[in-house]
Amino acid sequence: MNWRSRVFRLLRINYCRPLTGLLVCTLEGGIGKPSFPVESSYNSPYSDRITVLSGLPTAKTVKADSPDSIFEQALEWYHQGTVVGFEQAIPLLKNAYQLYQEQGQVQQSALSGLLLGIVYKNLGQLEPSLEYVQQALAFYEQSTDPVGMADSLNQMGLIYQIQADMDAALNAYSLALQHYQQVEDRGGEAYTFNNIGVVYDLLGQYQQALDYYNRALPLWRDVEDGYGEAATLNNIGIIYDHLGDYDPSLHAYEQALLTYRTLEDRLGMARTLNNIGLYYDAVKLPQQALTYYERALPLWEQVGDRPGQASTLNNMGYVWADRGQWEKSLGYYEQALPLWEQVGDRKGKASTLNNLGYVYANQGKPEKALEHYQQALSLRQEIGDRPKEALSLYRIAQVQQEQGELEEALETLKPAIAIIEDMRINVASQELRTSFFASKQDYYEFYIDLLMQLHQKSPQHGYDAQALQVSEQSRARSLLDILAEAQGDVSAGVNPTLLEQKKSLQKQLSLQEERRIQILSRSHTEREAQVIEEKIKTLLDQYRAVQALIRVSSPRYAALTQPEPLTLEEIQTQVLDEDTLLLEYFLGKERSTLWLVSSTEIKSYELPGRETIEQSARKFRDALTIPTQRIRRNVMETTAIQLTEQILGPVAEELGNKRLAIASHGALQYMPFAALAVPGLQEYKPLIANHELVNLPSASTVAILRRETQGRKPAPKTLAVLADPVFGQNDGRVSTRGTSKAQPLPPDLERSARESGVLFDRLPYTHQEAESILALVPAPERLEGFGFSASRTLATSDELSQYQIIHFATHGLMNSTNPALSGLVxxxxxxxxxxxxxxxxxxxxFNLNLPSELVVLSACETGLGQNIQGEGLIGLTRGFMYAGAPRLVVSLWSVDDQATAKLMIDFYQTLLAEGKSASQALREAQLKMWETSQWWQPYYWAAFTLQGEWNH
Structure with a gap:
């Protein structure tokens, strides 16, 4: 191995995520879920592993004043891996670089120039770094050295990545890959695949990142490079963490740890042990998390990595705080704080200060809590860390509320909410998404609670109406987050050029925001700060201009992605009529809220907290759906009356016989209001006996639907039905000539089915159901898709856009654990x-084209996870509404096929033959079954709900 290649073995130890910053994340106490770690740019490419340098020329073989001798001295300084070492290496490298050029030594000129670029990169000085790397590339091109060219391009990719220019980074990596493949340098290929994976990881495109990491892994093994293999395994673990798929995450970390242990790489071991600690914290196994953190700590100390040590101490403090062990938590945070100060890391310091404030707040020391929160807030404002700025403001407002300073708390919280709304543009950033967006509902819940407390204090000031608008705002926000997590673009209804511009600007803004935080968190020049601020301002101006164009040219898309929730007055004039009451719920931890809104007034009521309502809701649903319980009429009626008293009791005298438009929240979104009791009666009578019922994702949604469908011509044909699909090879309809080997489900479908508790059994009665429905419509007016024809291809074709009613009789998944995995099978x-x-x-x-009047999903089912959320149902409902359907009929659980067939036939006869509205037709069909001895159980009829527009 020659000198250059030996040195470049050193340079290629840049295996980790090439983005400057901490090795690991620091957990913020008490809100949302923790974000997971990222591996940083040059995390010790100069540790004790650099034995490969032993073949370099020594002092005995080179002249003292020769460029080789000077270069060797520079390497010794570089080898120290400190800021001082890098700064001392620069003049030596510049000297060697000049001498090599004067002597015409092209290869050594390239190598010393490239190492200069890397040293500047490690110091965060990116302009000279890029300049020297580009010069090195020119020297390698001059000598026609493909490996040197590839190595230079890889370093350019790292620099572009740090500058948040991901397109340029990917282009550089692509060119590097071509050169490595030309000479079959498999180690170089692995290095580049890993770096490409990192880019996609940073862009939030996790499947692409995983694909590239998995391409790197066997190559590392082929060249027996344990360091590269372990670092890529760590990156794979981080991807699975991002996806919330924790078992493969732990497996990858454990493999990485075993490899690092074999290599006796203490830094790698420390990093991986910390990652495993974060895994156990995420799956709520705190004692195991602490065990791994405790194993990481001495390793950080041994390698002298104070940021890593501070991060782990901070994480340990978080675990103890989460368990309410405030004194223990305090001890770890107090150990972490001086370490952040020693290394000048203001971001880490702010995180620990905020956590200290949280501990003091819970210890009943509001003054000390405010002092630490204010210090954290100041640092976060200085470094431009807006998501964490919102968190500090939120914490300060909480303390103010607890001290009875409600008006002050409201004024403190408002800018935090504004940051949340503004940060929609940064959905590409995983750090922001995991540490910030995942906890957004806490902000809205606190905002509503604060406004309702102010309403109690000053009922005449309209705080309840403001709280209602915040409730609407939170629902729109939640839907956007589901779509962000779905890892797919909503492209229907928007100019594709504008959409591409928007996506590109989102990515650039996210990455430049992160870059700003990194720059301002450390020592920096005024020029550096000015340049990054100017970049962000320019991008923001461009982004807002694109948003404005989208609002003008694509109003449907703008209503989804730039929602403007209705005010009380707008709800009353644009949504409600004199025959309809809006019941909007918001479930809070301490107390919940119900708003009763008519076309002329608003009333609000305090309800029990979320846990109490969820407990009653579970009992009620179990009484309806569990076979051993649903046959016991007294159990069903008792649980119905109990839940009714909690959520409808306060408004019993206000309802009359009016239509009820219900905007539920959380667990209530999976509750069949039709089977609740009429409030105020001594004996059970289903609510639907007195009221026509409609369910809404939000009140604002109705106004959007009416705008979008106003003046729209009906589709030319009447009814399309897709029913009774073929789910597996054991279905009798499959040819015996086909393969007998069972095929696994696609990963996303398998995961959603597992989380929802769904088995894809055939739905035999759906065929009979569909044929009975189709018989109500003349043959030219209908479309049938049975068996193999009930395919995804037909469901996504433009053919369905020709029908006013579309009926899907197939498994629908409303995933309450991961709403983004909801869908139809x-x-x-x-x-x-x-x-x-x-x-x-x-x-x-969301991307379907279904300008229909009604979509029916007759076989949906929902597995209610431990943490009940309504986003699975809301996402599916709103998706079909965005596709063009103003109303849907959806089932909340999988009902007996025969009962479904009967209800659906009665529903369609009333809808088609008598011309009644969908909500009226559904109510009549349900009452008909309730009054029949065979079908009286609400299990058979109450699962079906009308979502959306009620007007005919």
Missing amino acids: FSLVNADGEPLNGFLRLHEI
Whole structure:
């Protein structure tokens, strides 16, 4: 191995995520879920592993004043891995670089220039870094050295990445890859695949990142490079953390740890042990988390890595705080704080200060809490860390509320909410998404609670109306976050050029915001700060201009992505009529709120907290759906009356016989209001006996639907039905000539099914149900898709846009654990048993073209996770509404096929033959079943709900 290649083995130890910053994340106490770690740019490419340098020329073989001798001295300084070492290396490298050029030594000129670029990069001085790397590339091109060119391009990619120019980074990596492949340098290929994976990881495109990491892994193993293999395994673990798929995450970390231990790499071990600690913290196993943190701590100390040590101490403090062990938590935070100060890391310091404030607040020391929160807030404002600035403001407002300073708390909280709304543009940033967006509902919940407390204090000031608007705002925000997590673009209804501009600007803004935080967190020049601020301002101006164009040219898309929730007055004039009451719920930890809104007034009521309502809701749903309970009429009626008293009791005298438009929240979104009791009666009578019922994602949604469908011509034909798909090779309809080997489900479908507790059994009665419905419509006016024809291809075709009513009789998944995995399942195999893509995911539903009057999902089912959220149902409902349907009929659980067939036939007869509205037709069909001895149980009829527009 020659000198250059030996030195470049050193340079290629840049395996980790090439972005400057901390090795690991620091957890913020008490809000949302923790964000997961990222590995940083040059995390010790100069540790004790650099034994490869032993073959370099020594002092005995080179002249003292020769460029080789000077270069060797520079390497010794570089080897120290400190800021001082890098700064001392620069003049030596510049001297060697000049001498090599004067002597015409092209290869050594290239190598010393490249190392200069890397040293400047490690110091955060990116302009000279890029300049020297580009010069090195020119020297390697001059000598026609493909490996040198590739190594230079890889370093350019790292620099572009740090500058948040991801397109340029990907281009540089792509060129590097071509050169490595030209000479079959498999180690170089692995290095580059890893770096490309990092780019996609930073862009939030996790499947692409995983694909590239998995391409790097076997190459590292082929060249027996344990360091590269372990670093890529760590990156794979981080990807699975981002996706919330924790088992493969732990497996990757454990493999990385084993490799680092074999290599006796203490830094790698420390990093991985910390990552495993974060894993155990995320899955709520705090004692295991602490065990791994405790194993990481001495390793950080041994390698002298104070940021890593401070991060782990901070994480340990978080675990103890989460368990309410305030004194223990305090001890760890107080150890972390001076370490951040020693290394001048203002971001880490702000995180620990905020956590200290949280501990003091919970210890009943508001003055000390405010002092630490204010210090954290100042640092975060200085470094431009806006998401964490919102968190500090939120914490300060909480203390103010607890001290009875409600008006002051409101004024403190308002800018935090403004930051949340403004940060929509940064959805590409994983750090912001995991540490910030995941906890957004806490902000809205606190905002509503604060406004309602102020309403109690000053009822005449309209705080309850403001709180209602915040409730609407939170629902729109929640839907956007589901779509962000769905990892797919909603492209229907928007100019594709504008959409591409918007996406590009979002990515650039996210990355430049992160870059600003990194720059301002450390020592920096005024020029550096000025340049990054100017970049962000320019990008923001461009982004807002694109948003304005979208609002003008694509109003439907703008209503989804730039929502403007209605005020009370707008709800009363644009949504409600004199026959309709809005019941809007918001479930809070301490207390919940119900707003009763008519076309002329608003009233608000305090309800029990979320846990109490959820407990009653679970009992009620179990009494309806569990076979051993649903046959016991007294159990069903008792649980119905109990839940009714909690959520409708306060408004019993206000309801009359009016239509109820219900905007539920949380667990209530999966509750069949039709089977609740009429409030105020001594004996059970279903609510639907007195009221027509409609469910809404939000009140604002109705106004949007009316704007979008106003003046729209009806589709030319009447009814399309897709029913009874083929889900597996064991279905009798599959040809025996086909393969007998069972095929696994696609990963996203398998995961959603597992989380929802769904088995893809055939739905035999759906065929009979569909044929009975189709018989109500003349043949030219209908479309049928049975068996293999009930396919994803047909469901996504433009053919369905020709029908006013679209009926899907197939498994629908409303995933309450991961709403982004909600969707519909069509035929999964063809006639020969070969696998098909039959899963229509949430973001794909948004992109359908269905300008229909009604969509019916007659076989949906929901597995209620431990943490009940309504976003699975809301996402699916809003997806079809965005696709063009103003109303849907959706089932909340999978009902007996025969009962579904009966209800659907009665529903369609009333709808089509008598011309009644969908909400009226559904109510009549449900009452008819309730009054029949065979079908009286609400299990058979109450699952079906009308979502959306009620006007005919």
